[in-house]
Amino acid sequence: MRRAKRGVMTATLYDKLWDAHVVARHADGSALLYIDRQLLHEVSSPQAFAGLREKGLLPRRPEAHLAVADHAVPTRDRARGIADPQARAQIDLLRANCAQFGIEYLPLDSLRQGIVHVIGPEQGFTLPGVTLVCGDSHTATHGAFGALAFGIGTSETECVLATQTLRQNRARTMRVRIDGDLAAGVTAKDTILTLIGTVGASGAVGYAIEYQGAVVRAMSMEARMTLCNMTIEAGARIGLVAPDETTFAYLHGRPMAPSGTLWDHAVRHWRSLASDPDAVFDREIVLDAGAIEPQVSWGTSPDQVVPVSGHVPAGDAGLDRAAIAYMGLAPGMPIAGLPIDWAFIGSCTNGRIEDLRAAARIVAGRTVAPNVRAIVVPGSGLVKQQAEAEGLGMIFRDAGFEWREPGCSLCVAMNNDRLGPGERCASTSNRNFEGRQGIGARTHLMSPAMAAAAAVTGRITDVRALL
C-alpha cells in the first residue's frame, strides 16, 4: 500500500500499476480499472461473445485482444482434424467470433499457436506495465513481466470486450523475498511449491504477491513465469516480478512488442516499474533458497506438498485423510519410490523451452521405464520448433516419450489426453485436484527434471541422484 514514511510517499510495484490504470475511483475503495490487453481462448469466451451479440455491442478495441485455442485442442494427429464434435464446434466458434468482431486469432495450424500463457509473452503481447486479463486463473503468469495480470470469469471477459474496463477491489500486498542460492536440481517450480506449502491454498487470498530477492533477479523469464503462474494456487490472483534487463532482452524484437524509438521510450518507462526501496507491504515472507529441496505434491490440493526426501503426513486431520485415501497412499510412507503410470511434461507452468531443456538433460541417454506412458506437450508451436532445432525432440522420442503438438493437454484433460481411474502421474502441471487429469486420476506435481527422473526410473525419484 501507499504509505508516508518520514514524510515521503512510498509505493509498491502493485500500487504503481494500479494507480496508472484507475479510470474512476469508488467510495468503497474499489476502482474502475482500464484493461490494456486481453487473451481469449475457446472455453471461457463463447458466452462473452454471445453477450455482446445479445446486447448489440462491438468490442471497444479489437486490437487489444489476442485469441488462440488451447484447452480443448488435440495434441496428436492434428492433420485428421478434431475428432470430438463438441471440441471442434467450440474451436470453430472461437475462430468465427474473432472473424466477426475483428480480433486476431492464431489458427491451430500456425507455429504461433499454443497455450495462452505461453504465446502472450512469446508474441510480445505481454508487456511490462500493462493490465492484462484472461478467462483463466493462470493469467498470474504474465506478472513475471511486471504486468498487472489476473484471471477473470466470462462475465468480466464480456465487460472487457465491451468497455475495456473492470471494476476491481484493491488487493493487499505481500512481499516474498527469496534469498540465497537454489541448489543444483532445484528450480522455480520447487520454489513456488515450497511457498504454497508454507502459505496454504487460501493463505494469500486478497493479496497481490511481489517476488523479490537475489534468486528472482537471477531467474530467466521462463523461471519467473513458472513462479508467478502458480501464485493462484496460494489464493492470490496476482504475482509480480519487477522488470529488468532480463525482461527487456526477452521482449526485444518480439512481433507485438514496440520497436524503434517506441521501444526506447517504453524501456525508459519500464525502468521505473519497481517497488520503492522502503515501500511497505501488508505481509512479508522470506524463503531461504538454500533450504529448498525438489518438491512433490502428495495430496489433492497444491499446498499438500513435501520435499522428495519427505513423507506422506500421518493423516491426523480429516482433510489429509481424505486426500491420502483418494491418492491411494499410506499415512507416513516416504514419497520417493512411489511407482507411477504416467509422466506429463508441459502446461502453462512448465511447457517452455527451458523446461524442456531441463527435462531432456535428465532423459538423454536413458529410456522411459516399462509400464510408464510419458508425454511431452510443448507450450507452443514455436517452443516445439526450437526444441526440435536443439535436438530435444529427438532425445525425448529416442527415450520413448510421445512428442506431441502444443496445448493444455493433461493439465486440464479437456481434450482426449486423459488418465484412467487410479492411474498415477508425475506431472509438471499446476493442479493436483481430484479428477483434474481424469476421473479418479492421481496427480503428483513436480518440476520438469523431477518428472523426467520419474519417467526414466518408473517411480518418484530424487532427480539430484541422476544429475
Added chain:
Amino acid sequence: MIPFITLVAQAVPILDANIDTDIIVPARFLLGTEKKGLGETAFYERRYDAAGHPHADFPLNQPRFGNAQILIAGENFGCGSSREQAVWALADLGLRCIIAPGFGEIFESNCAKNGILPLKLPATTVLRLAGDAEQGHAIAVDLGRCTVTGSDGIAVTFAIGDDRRMALLNGWDDVALISAKHGADIAAFERRQKDEKPWLWRSRDG
C-alpha cells in the same frame, strides 16, 4: 441480472474445505458454449458413481435439501480455475446465496455477476447455520440491512463492498452500468494513455 434483495430459504451444507471449481464442474463438461443446463454437471463426481447412479448420502441428492436456495460451504470454496460454469451450474440448481468462511476470489466475483450473493462469515457462524440447514430450518438473508438470521433469531451482520451490494440489489449489468456512468472517463483515460504511452497503442488501433 435478477436483483437480490432478501431471501428466506432452506440451505444445503457442503462443508469440506478447498472445494475447487473442478469439483463443482469437472473440465470435461466445459466443452459446451451455453450458460444454461449445467446444473446436471454440478459436483458430478461426488453426486454420481461411475455407472451414473446417485450417491444417496451426498447432500444434493437428498430430497430434504431439494428446495435449498442457500449453500453453506467450507473454507476457500470455489478456489482454482476461473470457470464461470461453476457459478452457472449452481445457479441452475436454484441457488441464490453461498455462505462460507472464505472463497476463491475469481469464483466470488463470478457469483456476484450472476445474481448469487457470496457471503463471507466467521467459521463458527457458518457451522451454526449449517446446523440450521441440517435441521431443515430456513435461513433469512437481507442484503438491504446486511444481515443473516438463523433459527435462533439473532441477526448477524455481514460486510460487503458497496459497489457489489448495489449491483446485486438492483440487478445491474456491469457493461450497461459502466458504459452509462463512465463512458467519458474511459475516453479521457485513453486519450491520456495514447499520449503518455504510445507503445501500448498498436498501429491498427484508431
